[in-house]
Amino acid sequence: MTEESELxxxxxxxxxxxERRAKLAELRKRANPFPNHFRRDSFAMSLQDTYCNQTKEDxxxxxxxxxxxxxxxxxxxxxxxxxxxIQDMSGKIQLYVSNDHTGEAAHEAFKHYDLGDILGxxxxxxxxxxxxxxxxxxxxxxxxxxxRPLPEKFHGLTDQEQKYRQxxxxxxxxxxxxxxxxxxxxxxxxxxxxxxxxDYLEVExxxxxxxxxxxxxxxxxxHHNALDMPLYLRIAPELYxxxxxxxxxxxxxxxxxxxxxxxxxxxxxxxxxxxxxYEAYQDYTYLMDxxxxxxxxxxxxxxxxxxxxxxxQEMDLAKPFAKLTITQAIQKYFPEYSTAQLNDRGFxxxxxxxxxIAYKPEDGVGGLQLSLFDETIEHLLFEPTFIxxxxxxxxxxxxxxxxxxxxxxxxxxxxxxxxxxxGFSELNDPEDQAARFLEQAxxxxxxxxxxxxxxxxxxxxxxxxxxxxxxxxxxxDRLIMLFTDSPSIRDVILFPQLRKED
RNA sequence: GGGCGCAUAGCUCAAUUUGGUAGAGCGGUGGCCUUUUAAGCCAAGGGUUCUAGGUUCGAGUCCUAGUGCGCCUACCA
Numbered sequence: 128m129t130e131e132s133e134l135x136x137x138x139x140x141x142x143x144x145x146e147r148r149a150k151l152a153e154l155r156k157r158a159n160p161f162p163n164h165f166r167r168d169s170f171a172m173s174l175q176d177t178y179c180n181q182t183k184e185d186x187x188x189x190x191x192x193x194x195x196x197x198x199x200x201x202x203x204x205x206x207x208x209x210x211x212x213i214q215d216m217s218g219k220i221q222l223y224v225s226n227d228h229t230g231e232a233a234h235e236a237f238k239h240y241d242l243g244d245i246l247g248x249x250x251x252x253x254x255x256x257x258x259x260x261x262x263x264x265x266x267x268x269x270x271x272x273x274x275r276p277l278p279e280k281f282h283g284l285t286d287q288e289q290k291y292r293q294x295x296x297x298x299x300x301x302x303x304x305x306x307x308x309x310x311x312x313x314x315x316x317x318x319x320x321x322x323x324x325x326d327y328l329e330v331e332x333x334x335x336x337x338x339x340x341x342x343x344x345x346x347x348x349x350h351h352n353a354l355d356m357p358l359y360l361r362i363a364p365e366l367y368x369x370x371x372x373x374x375x376x377x378x379x380x381x382x383x384x385x386x387x388x389x390x391x392x393x394x395x396x397x398x399x400x401x402x403x404x405y406e407a408y409q410d411y412t413y414l415m416d417x418x419x420x421x422x423x424x425x426x427x428x429x430x431x432x433x434x435x436x437x438x439x440q441e442m443d444l445a446k447p448f449a450k451l452t453i454t455q456a457i458q459k460y461f462p463e464y465s466t467a468q469l470n471d472r473g474f475x476x477x478x479x480x481x482x483x484i485a486y487k488p489e490d491g492v493g494g495l496q497l498s499l500f501d502e503t504i505e506h507l508l509f510e511p512t513f514i515x516x517x518x519x520x521x522x523x524x525x526x527x528x529x530x531x532x533x534x535x536x537x538x539x540x541x542x543x544x545x546x547x548x549x550g551f552s553e554l555n556d557p558e559d560q561a562a563r564f565l566e567q568a569x570x571x572x573x574x575x576x577x578x579x580x581x582x583x584x585x586x587x588x589x590x591x592x593x594x595x596x597x598x599x600x601x602x603x604d605r606l607i608m609l610f611t612d613s614p615s616i617r618d619v620i621l622f623p624q625l626r627k628e629d
Numbered sequence: 630g631g632g633c634g635c636a637u638a639g640c641u642c643a644a645u646u647u648g649g650u651a652g653a654g655c656g657g658u659g660g661c662c663u664u665u666u667a668a669g670c671c672a673a674g675g676g677u678u679c680u681a682g683g684u685u686c687g688a689g690u691c692c693u694a695g696u697g698c699g700c701c702u703a704c705c706a
Contacts, residue, residue: 141675204662207662210668256665259666276640276657278655279655280640292698342705394705395705539706549706625697
């Protein structure tokens with residue numbers, strides 16, 4: 128960081144911060160304003176839950192003593208008594224601070240505490256006139272002085288950029304942001320439990336690859352000094368996970384980050400979280416069933432329902448997911464295209480040109496159909512839909528279909544108009560795989576910088592024998608967008624990638 | 630990468646439509662108030678209008694360039 132870009136007092140501070148610094152300096156004269164000996168015994172939400180049915184009289188009778196701590200979010204002074212609302216990781220609870228119970232000196236000190244300060248309070252539970260559960264504070268202590276003012280309490284933080292750059296402020300201020308990331312954590316936990324319950328083994332494979340593979344994408348490149356060799360941040364764990372299946376880990380999964388050096392959008396972050404899982408002695412039809420079960424079970428576990436509202440449209444994950452081939456999907460929305468036309472290279476090219484859709488001139492019928500599908504159909508698939516039978520030319524790691532070697536036993540799952548999952552019966556014929564790597568390498572030489580490298584060790588592994596295996600990747604961030612009704616991937620990633628601030 | 634939009638007090642927003650002394654609420658400061666709920670009332674504060682140029686007697690407002698963010702689009706999951 129350069130000297131100019133650092134936040135120095137003269138550049139960044141305003142009168143509010145100056146006043147708070149002066150308060151802090153006063154506090155320092157009397158005691159350490161950052162003590163670390165207060166121990167709470169209760170969370171706000173557990174108190175609210177435990178005592179929600181107890182009346183004012185019940186509480187007076189029991190004299191329940193509690194110690195709570197949290198950040199002060201609201202403050203209401205009324206002379207000889209005050210109310211404050213503190214927030215901890217579970218929720219909020221109100222404090223009643225008064226000359227009578229807290230003592231005049233402590234109450235006077237409290238009046239100079241600021242919103243954002245972190246307080247520890249001890250006292251007894253009671254219910255106010257209006258029925259709100261509160262702590263009648265007998266001992267109050269400032270645990271951390273906050274120097275910077277919080278965003279306005281009613282509207283909160285709304286500036287998107289500040290929400291992303293200063294996520295801590297967004298989390299302090301916005302209930303919904305907290306909810307999104309709690310749901311995210313629970314979804315990942317539920318997926319883990321779903322797979323572990325089916326005897327899957329969770330593993331971690333390298334994030335730094337000497338040969339980037341497992342997907343068609345541009346990698347980030349770096350360099351290892353001691354080894355003096357180039358390394359790439361992984362674009363997919365696929366080839367390592369299948370090596371593990373070769374090694375006898377017959378049900379294996381990994382939830383971790385992938386890195387792709389490509390565009391950023393509401394659906395793309397340079398680093399994103401993928402679930403990949405592989406199961407030996409299964410095929411892609413099994414994966415589709417498993418995926419339906421997984422999404423239903425996760426939805427029930429996290430939200431208690433399979434009903435999802437995404438951007439004001441509704442769906443029910445309990446309904447069977449549709450299954451369509453690429454051409455069936457095209458014909459569903461454009462019945463005017465005949466099957467013969469959709470298998471006619473000339474017709475497809477004329478349509479793509481008419482619709483101004485980019486395509487690779489060397490593509491066969493399958494690739495052209497896919498280009499047409501991606502541009503015209505994909506965004507229309509709101510209800511969960513498996514698109515099946517992908518052309519072999521765009522599926523270099525997938526097993527060929529027994530009846531039609533031009534296509535593969537592969538599917539992609541679309542929900543809310545975007546790809547959520549991609550799965551297939553794995554290609555375990557080492558000679559076919561070697562040939563397809565060579566084809567990719569040829570494309571790379573011809574200038575396709577997303578084409579795959581030839582991975583000699585992966586071929587060597589296949590030559591020892593990969594059992595017939597089914598494998599799938601699920602984009603966790605996009606799944607979380609769906610479950611949290613978030614319009615942008617940046618809303619479900621705690622610290623999305625942004626440009627430098629200065 | 631291309632197109633469109635936005636940037637004003639710590640935060641949320643105004644500022645009469647080619648321009649004429651930059652305002653309010655919240656928060657903060659001082660005062661009143663012992664059951665408040667975005668507490669209330671009174672008072673005094675708080676600004677490099679994103680940055681750099683330009684037009685003009687005069688620019689938050691108009692023009693040019695830049696920076697950041699948002700949306701759409703392209704590559705992609």
